[in-house]
Amino acid sequence: MKKIIFIALLTALMLECYGSEKLFNLYHSYRKDQNAVNIGNLFNEIQKELKKDVSEEDTRLVAINFYFDLFNGELKFFEENFDSLTVRSQFGYANILLALEEYDRALKIYDYLNQEAPEWSCPWRHKGEVYYRKGDMENAESAFIKSLEIRENHFDAYIWLAQAQIELKKYEEALQTFEKGLTFLDVSSEHAEEEITDEELLFLKLKLYKYNKKDKEFKELEKTLKNKYPESKKWEEINR
Numbered sequence: 466m467k468k469i470i471f472i473a474l475l476t477a478l479m480l481e482c483y484g485s486e487k488l489f490n491l492y493h494s495y496r497k498d499q500n501a502v503n504i505g506n507l508f509n510e511i512q513k514e515l516k517k518d519v520s521e522e523d524t525r526l527v528a529i530n531f532y533f534d535l536f537n538g539e540l541k542f543f544e545e546n547f548d549s550l551t552v553r554s555q556f557g558y559a560n561i562l563l564a565l566e567e568y569d570r571a572l573k574i575y576d577y578l579n580q581e582a583p584e585w586s587c588p589w590r591h592k593g594e595v596y597y598r599k600g601d602m603e604n605a606e607s608a609f610i611k612s613l614e615i616r617e618n619h620f621d622a623y624i625w626l627a628q629a630q631i632e633l634k635k636y637e638e639a640l641q642t643f644e645k646g647l648t649f650l651d652v653s654s655e656h657a658e659e660e661i662t663d664e665e666l667l668f669l670k671l672k673l674y675k676y677n678k679k680d681k682e683f684k685e686l687e688k689t690l691k692n693k694y695p696e697s698k699k700w701e702e703i704n705r
Contacts (some may be wrong), residue, residue: 487516497539507531526679552582560591568595579627587615592627597629605629618649621660636676643673667701675703 491510512533514524541559543550550558557573573591582588593608609626612619623646630639638688661669667690676682690697 469541488524488527492531495531499534506536544607552585555636556588559588563591563595563598566598568599571595584615586612586622589615590619590622593622593625593629597625597632602629603634608632620646620649622646623649624661624666624669631672634692636673640673640677643670644649664694664697665698668694668697668703671703 474524488507488510489665491503491507491589493509507661508531511524511528514521515528518524540561543554543561547555547558556578559571559655560577562568562571563575572592572595575588575595578585578588579592589608589612593605593612596602596608597604606626606629607621612622613626616622627643627646630642635685667686671683671686671690674686687703694700
């Protein structure tokens, strides 16, 4: 559906003769033959036009169509060549499907990786995320726990596990999970800042203080966060 909309918009623009004629000619050449030369020429022309005017709408619509085509082409490659991929590439493909909310397809790959690489914690962690996003908190909790059994210092697995335990109303366990996870914040090989921001981490701590009725700790942290993040949307979760 998205692709149809993009192409329809682009066609309308071309019919009305808007934008750079060279850009549209290069796009037509690319559509006829998606070889490396045509891809490179179109990419370079898009960048050139955007440097002239970054807000130029016609160029940006061409760019969307172009990048969307490339993206779909790469997804097709991974799907058709899955069996010949390394397990790390298979894992990366599953993560893309997760980001696209293709949960069932991603889950099948994580299941496969659990069999092919049973001592690799990351597929278990991401498998837990799939279950979490599908609302299956019991299976999410189990997958996160399995990830941590394999690698104890897997920081973001603790964070996800704590969130699943909150949903399961296991508030005391969630706080214990969170606090243990913090002990691995600096030693985990994961890039923690890419998984959860300082703001998200602090508001999760505040939520856990609230659910565990730690009034003193809650009030102290609440005061700090009101000064640091007065406009944060996270306050809506805290005030529910």
